[in-house]
Amino acid sequence: MPRPRRWVPSKIVDGIGTFELSSWKWLHDFISQEMLDYTSYIYRGQRQLNWKLEPTIDRIIIKDKRLTKSNFRKRHLDRFKLAVRGRRGANPQQFQDENFWWALGQHHGLITPLLDWTESPFVAAFFAFEKDDPEFKGSRVIYALSRNAIIKKSKEIQKEYTDMHRPPITEIISPLLEDNARLVNQRGLFTRSPDGVDLEKWVRTNFQNEKSEYILIKIAIPNTGRDQFLRALNRMNISHLSLFPDVYGSSQFCNMFLDIKNY
Numbered sequence: 009m010p011r012p013r014r015w016v017p018s019k020i021v022d023g024i025g026t027f028e029l030s031s032w033k034w035l036h037d038f039i040s041q042e043m044l045d046y047t048s049y050i051y052r053g054q055r056q057l058n059w060k061l062e063p064t065i066d067r068i069i070i071k072d073k074r075l076t077k078s079n080f081r082k083r084h085l086d087r088f089k090l091a092v093r094g095r096r097g098a099n100p101q102q103f104q105d106e107n108f109w110w111a112l113g114q115h116h117g118l119i120t121p122l123l124d125w126t127e128s129p130f131v132a133a134f135f136a137f138e139k140d141d142p143e144f145k146g147s148r149v150i151y152a153l154s155r156n157a158i159i160k161k162s163k164e165i166q167k168e169y170t171d172m173h174r175p176p177i178t179e180i181i182s183p184l185l186e187d188n189a190r191l192v193n194q195r196g197l198f199t200r201s202p203d204g205v206d207l208e209k210w211v212r213t214n215f216q217n218e219k220s221e222y223i224l225i226k227i228a229i230p231n232t233g234r235d236q237f238l239r240a241l242n243r244m245n246i247s248h249l250s251l252f253p254d255v256y257g258s259s260q261f262c263n264m265f266l267d268i269k270n271y
Contacts, residue, residue: 012030013030014029014030014031014034014037014038015027015028015029015030015034015038016028016030019219020218020219020220020221020222021219022211022212022215022216022217022218023157023211023212023215023218023221023222023223023224024208024211024212024215024222024223024224024225024226025222025224025225025226026225026226026227026228027042027225027226027227027228028147028228029227029228029229029230030230031229031230031232031233032133032137032229032230032233032236032237032240033233035129035130035133035150035227035229038227039129039130043129043152046154048154048155048156048157049152049153049154049155049225050125050126050127050152050153050155050180050197051125051126051127051128051129051131051132051150051151051152051153052123052124052125052126052132052135052150052151052153053131053132053133053134053135053136053137053148053149053150053151054135054136054148054149054151055136055137055139055141055144055148056141056144056146056147056148056149057146057147057148057149057226057228058146060206060208061123061151061206061207061208062123062206062207063120063121063122063123063200064119064120065080065081065084065119065120065121066121066203066204066206068119069204070204081121081203084119085106085109085110085113088109088113088118089109092112101184107122107179107181107183107198107200108181108183110122110181110198110200111181111183111188111191111198112183112188114198115188115190115191115196121200121203122181122198122199122200123198123199123200123201123207124194124196124198125153125196125197125198125199126194126195126196126197127195127197128194128195128246129150129152129227130241130244130246131194131195131246131251132150132151133150133229133237133241133246134238134241134246134247134251136148136149136150136229137229137234137237137238137241138238140234140267141231144231145231146231147228147229147230147231148228148229148230148231149226149227149228149229150226150227150229151224151225151226151227152222152224152225152227153199153207153223153224153225154221154222154223154224155180157215157221157223158178158180158199158223159180161177161178161214161215162175162177162178162179165177165214174202174203176202176205176210177201177202178199178200178201178202178207178210179199179200179201180197180198180199181197181198181199181200182197182198183197183198189253189254190251190252190253190254193250193251193252193253194251207224208224211223211224235268235269238264238268238271239268239270239271242264242271247261247264248260248261248264249261
């Protein structure tokens with residue numbers, strides 16, 4: 009009797025494809041066999057496959073129709089800049105790019121137009137499975153995004169764009185933040201897509217009829233075996249303790265021992 013397939017690929021449609029893993033146990037094999045030679049991909053974990061790739065600030069704006077999108081974002085960022093005065097140490101970095109301000113806020117709890125990504129698929133897996141969701145019976149997901157393809161397409165759009173406002177591009181943001189140890193430990197970076205446009209929709213729009221190259225990959229993993237998977241990741245030194253080098257990380261790491269037996 010043949011054993012079940014470890015993963016099943018879908019067709020590529022508009023640059024997007026899905027690999028459905030039969031178990032979390034095959035993630036290492038999948039990365040080794042399918043992704044090892046593709047160094048331009050970055051990864052993001054989400055707790056449910058059907059969640060959109062959209063930042064928190066967009067969800068808030070969509071929910072509250074009273075908010076004016078452009079003004080709300082500007083006022084929110086200006087308020088943050090004012091609020092952090094005198095709280096960044098004696099000689100804080102000076103940012104010319106507003107995305108660096110957003111990045112600073114993102115890793116300190118600010119609601120922003122950025123999405124967190126990492127260069128490690130296993131770090132992304134940790135964030136996909138970190139929080140328990142016992143009522144959910146579907147799949148968790150790790151997204152893999154081709155950084156090179158996104159940068160190339162965005163440069164093409166920017167070259168043809170003549171409006172004075174921000175062009176409808178997706179930016180890859182790797183800020184040089186000296187005061188953000190979390191970003192370093194998580195091998196973190198960010199994306200910023202056009203305001204109000206989720207990233208998957210942007211890829212579908214800009215890579216229509218792409219059938220041979222994966223621009224965005226969905227690695228779907230069943231929501232079963234969470235405890236075992238997090239234990240395995242901990243043995244790989246992927247945990248709150250390693251990813252959050254502060255008191256918060258220590259606290260959450262200890263809490264996991266209450267949540268997961270033999271963590």
